[in-house]
Amino acid sequence: MNAITSTVRALIGLFFDDGELALQILALLAATALMAKAEVSASWTSIALLVAGTLIILLLNVTRAARNR
Amino acid sequence: MSNWIHAGPQIAAAFLGSSVEAIEAMTIVLAAGLVRGWRPALIGTAAGLATLTAIIVVFGPAIAAIPVAYLQIVVGSALLLFGIRWLRKAILRSAGVVAHHDESAIYAREASTLARSDGVSTRWDVVAMLTAYKAIVLEGLEVVMIVIGVGAVGNVLLPASVGALAACALVAAAGALLHRPLARVPENTLKYIVGIMVTAFGWFWFGEGIGIHWPYGDLAIVGLMAVLYVTSALAVRASRGVRMFSDANVEGSP
Numbered sequence: 466m467n468a469i470t471s472t473v474r475a476l477i478g479l480f481f482d483d484g485e486l487a488l489q490i491l492a493l494l495a496a497t498a499l500m501a502k503a504e505v506s507a508s509w510t511s512i513a514l515l516v517a518g519t520l521i522i523l524l525l526n527v528t529r530a531a532r533n534r
Numbered sequence: 535m536s537n538w539i540h541a542g543p544q545i546a547a548a549f550l551g552s553s554v555e556a557i558e559a560m561t562i563v564l565a566a567g568l569v570r571g572w573r574p575a576l577i578g579t580a581a582g583l584a585t586l587t588a589i590i591v592v593f594g595p596a597i598a599a600i601p602v603a604y605l606q607i608v609v610g611s612a613l614l615l616f617g618i619r620w621l622r623k624a625i626l627r628s629a630g631v632v633a634h635h636d637e638s639a640i641y642a643r644e645a646s647t648l649a650r651s652d653g654v655s656t657r658w659d660v661v662a663m664l665t666a667y668k669a670i671v672l673e674g675l676e677v678v679m680i681v682i683g684v685g686a687v688g689n690v691l692l693p694a695s696v697g698a699l700a701a702c703a704l705v706a707a708a709g710a711l712l713h714r715p716l717a718r719v720p721e722n723t724l725k726y727i728v729g730i731m732v733t734a735f736g737w738f739w740f741g742e743g744i745g746i747h748w749p750y751g752d753l754a755i756v757g758l759m760a761v762l763y764v765t766s767a768l769a770v771r772a773s774r775g776v777r778m779f780s781d782a783n784v785e786g787s788p
Contacts, residue, residue, distance in 0.1 A: 490614060
């Protein structure tokens with residue numbers, strides 16, 4: 466049972482190492498999908514939101530980790 | 535043949551990502567083999583490989599049944615989460631915020647735990663078998679994830695699988711020859727590169743899935759990798775600066 470629990474935990478850890486980062490990325494993906502749906506031709510605005518949003522989330526996360534280590 | 539040339543970035547991502555996972559699995563199998571005996575370690579390894587094969591045989595055909603747009607969204611999201619996680623770790627390691635992955639230290643820790651474990655080392659040494667089995671299944675699942683992620687949507691599953699298998703074979707051969715962990719492989723650099731590649735694929739597939747028309751089609755992936763590289767280099771510098779500032783403040787405080 467322990468082996469199964471640790472395996473499941475490790476599997477979840479593949480994607481959710483830092484829970485806050487993963488949740489922020491998922492929220493960004495949902496927002497981008499909504500924006501793309503609202504756009505007549507999903508392109509630049511959605512691309513900008515997806516790419517810039519991910520990079521800002523990543524930058525804030527790593528600098529916070531550096532400050533709190 | 536043109537499909538294989540077209541699949542160059544996917545093969546490279548699968549090869550590099552799988553080599554990192556294979557090195558991690560091999561370190562643990564080596565520790566189990568050298569400390570507790572090769573027979574149980576190899577039995578555990580074979581059982582792990584059989585489990586992985588069964589997972590692929592059972593779940594592999596299901597992927598083909600998923601509509602492409604949904605597959606792009608699911609795979610793109612998974613790749614993005616997976617890639618960002620690797621990239622974050624690589625940035626923090628490069629900035630000196632967290633310690634580098636050290637295969638020799640992991641090997642020493644694993645060997646020490648195995649040596650202290652109960653039970654006599656026999657042909658059916660359960661401790662050694664389970665240790666090797668768990669390492670192969672967990673690291674192998676990451677390899678499967680990478681291969682599916684970079685290969686399933688672009689219909690280049692076979693070339694990506696070949697890239698991954700080549701990496702695993704190479705690492706296994708090196709381990710069999712050297713009988714020690716591959717500590718000199720620049721694992722953080724590999725993780726950095728794979729993190730950039732996988733994140734770029736994640737953006738691209740997710741975007742395609744929600745109807746984004748990427749400028750220049752597939753070539754946009756190269757541009758996305760460049761953007762990620764530049765930003766992550768900035769992130770390393772920023773994190774290093776923040777770390778040094780924090781350290782100076784701690785040292786300066788009474």
